[in-house]
Amino acid sequence: MKALNVAWKDIQIFLRDRGAVINLFLLPIVFILVLSTAMQGFMGGDGDRLITLPVVNDDADGKAAQALIDALNQAGGIEVKLYDQAQAQALLEDSEIERVLTIPTDFTADIAANRPVTLRLVSHPDASETTTESVLRVVNGAARGMSLQNQLIASFEQMGDMLGTSPSEFQVFTTERIVAQAQSQFERSRTAPLVTVEQTRPENLGERVTEPNAVQQNVPGYTIIFVFVTAQATAFSIYREKKEGSFRRLLAAPMSKAALLAGKMIPNFITGLIQIVVIFAVSIFILPMVGLDRLTPGDDLLALVLVSLLLVLCSTGLGILIAAIARTEGQIGGLGTLALWTMGAVGGCLFPPFLLGGLLDIVGKVVPHYWAIQAYQDLIVRGRGLADVTTEMLVLLAFSGVFFVIGLWRFEFD
Amino acid sequence: MPNILEVDHLVKKYGDFEAVKGISFSVEEGEVFGLLGPNGAGKTQTISMLTGVIPPTSGTARIGGYDIRTQMDQVKRLNGLVPQDLALYPTLSARANLNFFGRIYGLRGRELKERVEDVLRIVALTDRADQAIEKYSGGMKRRINIAAGLLHQPKLLFLDEPTVGVDPQSRNHIFESVMRLNRERGMSIVYTSHYMEEVELLCNRAAIIDEGEIIALDAIKNLIAMLGGGVIHVGLQQVDDALLAQLSALPAVKRATLAPRPAPPLLRLRSGQAPAEGQEAEVSEIAPAPSCTIVKIEAEHSQQALLNMISFFSQRDIPIASLEILEPNLESVFLHLTGKKLRE
Numbered sequence A: 001m002k003a004l005n006v007a008w009k010d011i012q013i014f015l016r017d018r019g020a021v022i023n024l025f026l027l028p029i030v031f032i033l034v035l036s037t038a039m040q041g042f043m044g045g046d047g048d049r050l051i052t053l054p055v056v057n058d059d060a061d062g063k064a065a066q067a068l069i070d071a072l073n074q075a076g077g078i079e080v081k082l083y084d085q086a087q088a089q090a091l092l093e094d095s096e097i098e099r100v101l102t103i104p105t106d107f108t109a110d111i112a113a114n115r116p117v118t119l120r121l122v123s124h125p126d127a128s129e130t131t132t133e134s135v136l137r138v139v140n141g142a143a144r145g146m147s148l149q150n151q152l153i154a155s156f157e158q159m160g161d162m163l164g165t166s167p168s169e170f171q172v173f174t175t176e177r178i179v180a181q182a183q184s185q186f187e188r189s190r191t192a193p194l195v196t197v198e199q200t201r202p203e204n205l206g207e208r209v210t211e212p213n214a215v216q217q218n219v220p221g222y223t224i225i226f227v228f229v230t231a232q233a234t235a236f237s238i239y240r241e242k243k244e245g246s247f248r249r250l251l252a253a254p255m256s257k258a259a260l261l262a263g264k265m266i267p268n269f270i271t272g273l274i275q276i277v278v279i280f281a282v283s284i285f286i287l288p289m290v291g292l293d294r295l296t297p298g299d300d301l302l303a304l305v306l307v308s309l310l311l312v313l314c315s316t317g318l319g320i321l322i323a324a325i326a327r328t329e330g331q332i333g334g335l336g337t338l339a340l341w342t343m344g345a346v347g348g349c350l351f352p353p354f355l356l357g358g359l360l361d362i363v364g365k366v367v368p369h370y371w372a373i374q375a376y377q378d379l380i381v382r383g384r385g386l387a388d389v390t391t392e393m394l395v396l397l398a399f400s401g402v403f404f405v406i407g408l409w410r411f412e413f414d
Numbered sequence B: 001m002p003n004i005l006e007v008d009h010l011v012k013k014y015g016d017f018e019a020v021k022g023i024s025f026s027v028e029e030g031e032v033f034g035l036l037g038p039n040g041a042g043k044t045q046t047i048s049m050l051t052g053v054i055p056p057t058s059g060t061a062r063i064g065g066y067d068i069r070t071q072m073d074q075v076k077r078l079n080g081l082v083p084q085d086l087a088l089y090p091t092l093s094a095r096a097n098l099n100f101f102g103r104i105y106g107l108r109g110r111e112l113k114e115r116v117e118d119v120l121r122i123v124a125l126t127d128r129a130d131q132a133i134e135k136y137s138g139g140m141k142r143r144i145n146i147a148a149g150l151l152h153q154p155k156l157l158f159l160d161e162p163t164v165g166v167d168p169q170s171r172n173h174i175f176e177s178v179m180r181l182n183r184e185r186g187m188s189i190v191y192t193s194h195y196m197e198e199v200e201l202l203c204n205r206a207a208i209i210d211e212g213e214i215i216a217l218d219a220i221k222n223l224i225a226m227l228g229g230g231v232i233h234v235g236l237q238q239v240d241d242a243l244l245a246q247l248s249a250l251p252a253v254k255r256a257t258l259a260p261r262p263a264p265p266l267l268r269l270r271s272g273q274a275p276a277e278g279q280e281a282e283v284s285e286i287a288p289a290p291s292c293t294i295v296k297i298e299a300e301h302s303q304q305a306l307l308n309m310i311s312f313f314s315q316r317d318i319p320i321a322s323l324e325i326l327e328p329n330l331e332s333v334f335l336h337l338t339g340k341k342l343r344e
Helices: A002-016 A020-041 A063-073 A087-094 A105-113 A127-165 A173-192 A214-242 A247-249 A255-284 A301-325 A329-346 A358-366 A368-380 A388-412 B043-050 B072-078 B092-103 B110-120 B139-150 B170-184 B196-202 B220-227 B240-246 B301-315 B330-338
Strands: A049-055 A078-081 A099-103 A117-121 A195-200 B005-016 B018-029 B033-037 B057-061 B080-082 B155-160 B188-193 B205-210 B213-219 B231-234 B253-258 B264-267 B285-287 B293-299 B320-326
Touching: A002 A020, A002 A255, A002 B072, A002 B092, A002 B320, A020 A214, A020 A255, A049 A063, A049 A087, A063 A099, A063 A105, A078 A087, A087 B170, A099 B033, A105 A117, A117 A127, A127 A173, A127 A195, A127 B188, A214 A255, A214 A301, A214 A329, A214 B072, A247 A255, A247 A358, A255 A301, A301 A368, A301 A388, A329 A358, A329 A368, A329 B231, A358 A368, A368 A388, A368 B231, B005 B043, B005 B188, B018 B057, B018 B170, B018 B188, B018 B205, B018 B213, B033 B043, B033 B196, B043 B110, B043 B155, B072 B080, B080 B139, B092 B139, B110 B139, B110 B170, B139 B155, B139 B170, B155 B293, B170 B188, B188 B196, B196 B220, B196 B330, B205 B220, B205 B231, B205 B330, B213 B220, B213 B330, B220 B330, B231 B301, B240 B253, B240 B293, B240 B301, B253 B301, B293 B301, B293 B330, B301 B320, B320 B330
Parallel strands: A049 A078, A049 A099, A117 A195, B033 B188, B033 B205, B080 B155, B155 B188
Antiparallel strands: A099 A117, B005 B018, B005 B057, B205 B213, B231 B293, B231 B320, B253 B293, B264 B285
């Protein structure tokens, strides 16, 4: 309870410090906005870009096959790129492409004979589900359009044939009959389409490492950096309280040292969580309004929450460690700079992975920032789940433990 | 009256350095007890041990019957501390500060509200209670600092140099508050200071502490009485036992003895001439004083003794190399006991 009193007092002090509020909440959003806009050009992202859809056309001479390809290109959002079967299979296995659509050999003949035909869409296990969903919608739309067109034509041809063989007094097709026939074909194209799409996602394909776009790099990157800024703020708060003497008054009061320290840690924890929520919320809802990619939080929200909790725990431990080691405000500033920017750069928070290359994988692993951003990007970019980020979470937990143990061991109350 | 505080050979060491060297003293219930000593004497260290801020190296103390080494939680509920630093949160209002500290001491709801209003009345800052502390003057900050120590109505209040950097009006207010707390509420107070006039004004008894040790402890009037009517230090070129006996026999003189202290140094001018009016002297060196011996004359009445002494020396053509008069107060007692000033 007394720890909560101390925490609430620190939160009141923090809220009165406009500079600190701006520093911890507004500044990361500014960084993300500016840098994502600057980096968008060379870091991919949807925006106005077309999704390349590899297509294997086994009915190369068929008109219906070509018509389908034309329909896909004209649908908007997709650009068809043709491969032969062997080539497409190899690229898929090497994770060079995310998916391939195969038009079967007798596609045109089956369409002409009004026989049902199936297109096959094979997706890589690591393919972005959002993109696959978009592609599937477009392909289904083109397929349905093709189905309807053929079914209508076939139906009217049938009506024409009937007209030719009927006695003259029955050769009347009213508007109502034509409309009814058309409606019937519309319904049939929906419930029993001529062209269907079957999607498969084989598990035995190689792993694909998907690179983040600018938003997917900067949002988790600067979130991590500024959550660690909060650690520096905690260290400053403890230093000032010791220097101004209020720590001494609290030590003379009937409260344990554990409660006192807990009270200093709780605001760090809460502030870090709020930072993550605010930054992610802005990235999901506001960034698209200014022409940037929307951040999708991934499929496993529980994993996202757990990684965030561990990140904040790590930051809290680092705050105590800095407070324990630093003897002056200058030292806190210096250690904070080291923690924030150097570790953030080495850990891959500031620069996209392809700029750091192999250096990131060697040196980056010694800082918690690396593990945090790997976890976030596994979830956000590569669509992975809790089981896939267990290693990163355990490492973050270990870093937290080390920070807390050393910090508490070296902490001097008087 | 029973003792509220009993200190028994309290020691604090930092490595080989002994900051507090086994001090012992007691404070009666309802007493205002002074701890007088220069900066670095060990006053704050002593209070820090008694209030649980730092643990003692050895020795112990009992406050309200509770041992500080084994029952500190109970001790902390009886103690109130007004630290030397302004232990407040500057961006919060006085009321917010007091509410926070009150909650730390377990006060809640109506009781907390009433206590906050009560201490604000005691320090006369009710009408400024909702202003941020950073907008207060130094004296006002000191008063809220005291108020925070009173919230839980401690049995024993430790005031550690409460008037440092304070304007005279606030200083008087602090004195009045201390006296009222003691007189009207029976609060026992340990008051530390290096201002002897405060200790003389407020305290019943005092301990004089220097370099971690208590060098004198008694009622204020008894401590001052150590100097009798005062002490005169006179520097003479030649002193012998006969001279000392003659001086001791002078009216208004209790005793004359030798006190080996250097005389004040002489300054030698660069040009050998006095500076012109409006110009400062150019000093070439601070020369060591010619050797002289300091005689300590303990007077029954310092002014009368001084007149008699000057007359004595004048009649015998004995030159006086230096002269220093110590009026009977605690500052002089300290100087008399240690050879140092309370405030350097």
